Amino acid sequence: MQDGDILYGGRWEREKRLLGFSGAQLTAALARRWRFPDSIVRALETAEDPVAAVPCCRLGGIVHVAMLLAEIGLEEPKSPADTIASLPEEIKRALQLDSAWLAELLPLVALWMCLCADAGLAKTCVSIRPKRKAPRGLSCVRA
Incomplete structure (x- = not known):
C-alpha cells in the first residue's frame, strides 16, 4: 500500500x-x-x-x-x-x-442494477460498462 x-x-x-x-x-x-x-x-x-x-x-x-x-x-x-x-x-x-471470474461477473451485476433503476427499484445506477449489449430501452447512467 x-x-x-x-x-x-x-x-x-x-x-x-x-x-x-x-x-x-x-x-x-x-x-x-x-x-x-x-x-x-x-x-x-x-x-x-x-x-x-x-x-x-x-x-x-x-x-x-x-x-x-x-x-x-x-x-x-x-x-x-x-x-x-x-x-x-x-x-x-x-x-x-477467483479474481478473473469476479471481474467477468461485475458487469452483469452493474447491468442488473441498471434494470432495477429503470424499473424504479433504485434511485441511481452505477454502471460498469457491460460486455453484453443492454436490452432495448435500458438507460444506464453514472452516478
Missing part, C-alpha cells in the same frame, strides 16, 4: 473511533434481538474482519466483500478488474475467490 492508496473498509474503524461501535456490531446486536439465525448473527459480528474469526466465517466474508464493493462503487468508476484488484488479497484467499 502506498501513501495515496485508499484503505477500503476503513469505515468500520472510523465508526468505532467516532461512535464507540461499528455498524457491523450494531447490525449483529439487532439481528440477535430480532432472533435471526445464529449463522446470520455470526456473519454480521465477523463482517469487519472475517479472517480473524476462529474459524474463519465465510458468510461474514461475503458480507465483508459486499460492503467493500459498495464502498469501492462510491468512488470514481473503475474497470471490473481494477475493482476486484482493490479487494484485500487476504479475504480473496480466505473465500477462495
